[in-house]
Amino acid sequence: MKYGCQSMVEPIGGILMKRPKDAFRSQQYLDDNFQYYGYLEPPNLEVAIEEYHNFESIIKEFTQKIYHLPFDERAGMDSIYTHDPVKITKKGAIYFQMSKELRRGESEAARDFLESAGVPTLGSIDGEGRMEGGDVVWLSERVVAIGRGYRTNDEGIRQFKEIMKDQLDEVIVVPLPHGEGESACLHLMSIISMIDHDLAVVYAKYMPVFFREYLLNKGIKLIGTNEYEYDYLGTNVLALSKKKCILLGGNDIMEKSLEDAGMEVYMYHGRNISFLGTGGPTCLTNPIFRGSR
Numbered sequence: 357m358k359y360g361c362q363s364m365v366e367p368i369g370g371i372l373m374k375r376p377k378d379a380f381r382s383q384q385y386l387d388d389n390f391q392y393y394g395y396l397e398p399p400n401l402e403v404a405i406e407e408y409h410n411f412e413s414i415i416k417e418f419t420q421k422i423y424h425l426p427f428d429e430r431a432g433m434d435s436i437y438t439h440d441p442v443k444i445t446k447k448g449a450i451y452f453q454m455s456k457e458l459r460r461g462e463s464e465a466a467r468d469f470l471e472s473a474g475v476p477t478l479g480s481i482d483g484e485g486r487m488e489g490g491d492v493v494w495l496s497e498r499v500v501a502i503g504r505g506y507r508t509n510d511e512g513i514r515q516f517k518e519i520m521k522d523q524l525d526e527v528i529v530v531p532l533p534h535g536e537g538e539s540a541c542l543h544l545m546s547i548i549s550m551i552d553h554d555l556a557v558v559y560a561k562y563m564p565v566f567f568r569e570y571l572l573n574k575g576i577k578l579i580g581t582n583e584y585e586y587d588y589l590g591t592n593v594l595a596l597s598k599k600k601c602i603l604l605g606g607n608d609i610m611e612k613s614l615e616d617a618g619m620e621v622y623m624y625h626g627r628n629i630s631f632l633g634t635g636g637p638t639c640l641t642n643p644i645f646r647g648s649r
Contacts, residue, residue: 357423357473358645360446362497362523364550365595366646368419372438372466373412373641376404376629378427379436386433393433393458394539395632404628411602411624415641418596423644425469430461436629437639439545440489441466444644446497448478450519452487455507475644479519487512490543490639491532493550495574498525501567503544505532530567541634549593549638551601555617557581557610559591579613592636596622602637604630 358369376399380386383401390398415422425431425438434440434456441462443450449470451463463480471477481487491503500520502513517527535542547559556571557579571578581590590607593614603611605623614621630636 357470357475359444359448359475361444361643361646362446362494362500363646364494365552367597368415368643369645369647370421370423371415371419371641371643372423372425372444372470373415374425374436374438375412376401376408376436378425379431380404380433381427389433390632393633394541395433397632399433399628399632407624407626407629411626411629411637411640414602414622414624415596418600423469423473425466428461428465428468431465432458432461434459434633434635435462435465437633437635438466438642439639442470442642443489443492444470444475444642445478445520445523447523448476450478450516451480452489453481453485453512454488455486455509456488479515481512481515483511483515485509485512485515487516488543489642490541490545492516493544493548495528495550495571495576496553498523499528500524500526501528501530501544501548503530503532505542505544506538507541507543528567528570531564533562535562545592545638547591549591549595551593551595551614551619552599555579555619557591557593557614559586561586577617579610579617581607581610581613585610589630589634589636592630592638594637594641604636 386398486509488507491508493501547562549557585607589604590610594602600620602622605625
């Protein structure tokens with residue numbers, strides 16, 4: 357397996373995903389567990405499978421290979437969001453000890469799969485460290501922004517910096533707001549999605565001034581979302597290829613803003629696979645390799 361992904365915007369060569377039937381298990385499982393996992397309501401499994409099929413058909417157009425995580429008893433319904441338990445760098449995978457205790461088993465399951473496929477382990481966040489993949493945003497191959505909030509703590513960031521010390525020139529620690537509280541899913545990727553080297557979608561209300569100024573000073577154009585579309589994951593945009601991206605359907609204003617910026621936008625219906633669990637297209641995918649094909 358070809359690996360190495362220190363970019364949010366280069367063409368996708370390989371990507372890690374997990375189908376609803378392997379994460380959501382059964383309708384009874386969803387009905388019994390959705391509140392524990394913090395979903396707005398139980399997803400409809402049959403509809404979720406159809407939504408995912410349509411979502412995956414778009415992803416297939418822009419990647420050479422999709423790898424599917426199998427069903428694993430250690431991983432629950434949140435494991436459909438493959439982005440959070442691991443980051444796959446140029447030198448191997450870094451596995452995260454996630455703050456959401458119900459998700460702790462996902463890292464072990466992902467590690468078993470990726471190691472068996474030939475991806476070496478570079479390190480892991482352990483002990484008192486906490487980190488989730490949604491808080492790690494590559495601004496370039498050697499510059500990374502990390503959200504410091506309820507899902508990623510100082511010790512997790514310290515360990516990540518140590519593991520990556522020879523691969524990074526700059527680490528920007530971005531304090532995240534309290535938002536909707538400790539139980540809410542608020543990652544750095546909730547407020548910024550890089551969709552090109554010089555273009556990002558942001559939710560300015562939650563963005564620290566220093567970070568906004570940093571991006572602007574680097575020549576990165578910012579496309580803002582409004583409060584309603586932020587709540588419907590309008591800031592969660594996945595770059596597929598040069599000037600092409602995918603966005604959850606229902607975010608019409610953001611779609612128009614992206615098109616005005618020269619992007620070709622692909623939309624998918626995802627109430628059950630995305631909105632109810634607060635996980636957009638970046639959350640549903642974990643690029644294993646990005647770069648020239």
